[in-house]
Amino acid sequence: MTITSPVAPRAGWATLLRRPMFWAYLVLLVFGLRSFASGDLYAARATPVAAVTAVLAQCLLVVVFTVLIRRLDLFEKEPPVLLALAFLWGAFIAPAVAAPANGALLSLAGKTGGAAFAADWGAALAGPLSEEWLKGLGVVAVLVIVREHLHRSLDGLVYGAMIGLGFEALENFGYAVNAALTDVNDDFSAALGSSVSRLLFGVGAHVIFTGIAGFGLGYARTATDRSSGHRALVAAASVLTGYGLHVLWNSPLLGQLGVLGALAKYAVLVLLFTLVYRYTARREFAWFAATVREEDPEIITPPEVAALRTGRVRRQARKLARHTYGPLGAQRMRRLQDAQLALAIALENSVDHELDPAVDRARHDVRHARLALEQRGA
Incomplete structure (x- = not known):
């Protein structure tokens, strides 16, 4: 038995169709799909073996992380169709805008700081600037579209994590295809090597970045027991934390330590996400305990x-x-x-x-x- 919000699907769809944000989402999704088709998908035609390898690797990533994300929500599973809505934003809408913005920001970094600065810090500055706000905007859009399903801050974390998962899966696919295109030897080995390295180092990083930001946005909307100023502060701190973790991950800091440095940065990501999740989980349980407190002991003790x-x-x-x-x-x-x-x-x-x-x-x-x-x- 899967516990989901008891909103009738037919009534839910009727509500969605009356919301301008839903139609804006569909327009942006069409734009994102066209951008993907003319970009990474078009490039993948030249290296079909690498493309299939990358797709299989990312399917594994998506299945495993979708299960893990759903398990985070112990008291009320979000409907699969709404999780798919969030995933598609991360997979197609955010990258469609982030890719050209990334290129422009990297070029700007090179012009203002020089080639060495751009090589060291370009990705740390351009990536978060062009990606985090787009994924965060996706959290806002999804929470507006499906606001009946937004009850507590963990809902924001779950939808944010799914947006991050979509972004990461399609980003990994693009890296694998490009690795195969630039490798003159073996498309399969190049795509497999890229996919394995992305799965081993930093797997779930975008899930963490956007999940933390989603928590803050969900908190701002649902923590009505706190002042508006407090909620705004938590939301801002969460969004900036997601941005800061992305900067840390892409930065050359600890680069001299090689794999150990990467593991240290990844440990920071996982630790902060764990702390945020534990806090949201405590609030979830507090809601549950308060809701059933007056029930007869024959119902729940x-x-x-x-x-x-x-x-x-x-x-x-x-x-x-x-x-x-x-x-x-x-x-x-x-x-x-x-x-x-x-x-x-x-x-x-x-x-x-x-x-x-x-x-x-x-x-x-x-x-x-x-x-x-x-x-x-x-």
Whole structure:
């Protein structure tokens, strides 16, 4: 059972079609797809083996990171179609503008600082300047388009991470194709070498950059328990942190250490993302605990609330259920946990908890799942 926001798809699409931002998104997507077709895709025709190799490598990247990103959201999975919306912005819309802007900024760096400065710091200045604001704009666009699904700051982090994933996958594809075009020997080896190096060093970097920025933008919109000034400060700090991490990653700092230097910079990226995620996860759990606090113990008990705090404690609860209730215990405990999570979402979307049929159905599902769990050995 996948817990998603209980918005009817038909009503959702009808709402989207009335939003100017959605139509602007579609226009920009067409522009991005045309830019991709006349750029990297056109170049890939000259090296089909490299293109196929790069596509397979990036499909692996996308599948693995999509699973990881979805697992970050423990209490309310975002609908796949909306995650795809974010991914496509990162994959096609942002690069369409970033590529020419990158070239112009690198040229400017060479003219103002000289060839040596451009070689050392051009990528550190041009890349973040041309890319981060475009990906951040994508977060804003997606959050405006699907604002009914924006409930807490983690939603912004998830959509930002998906935009970063799309950008990274298409950037890696372009690097692999260009590596094959400039290699006079073997297209397959060149594309594979480029893909492997991108997967080994800095994998998920754009996911981190834009995920942190997305957290801040989501926080600014949803943290209504804080002042507007506080929310604006958090949003600005998050966006600048994503930008700063990109500068750090592209910079020549620690370059003399080689692989160790790259690993040190990557550790900084992962550490900061982990800290941001832990903070958002605590806020998610606080929302869940507060939402179900008034529910009857036959629906959810305080220990069961605590057992839903993290993925690790959920697995521990399922393991204990297997030991207590037999071979099917873990599966039935998961069903109970999913029903309790679905109840929290129904409660959040309800005006009258006692008269809302959606809440009534959710409570019924919890009772049914508990009854099934307690049927030892059945």
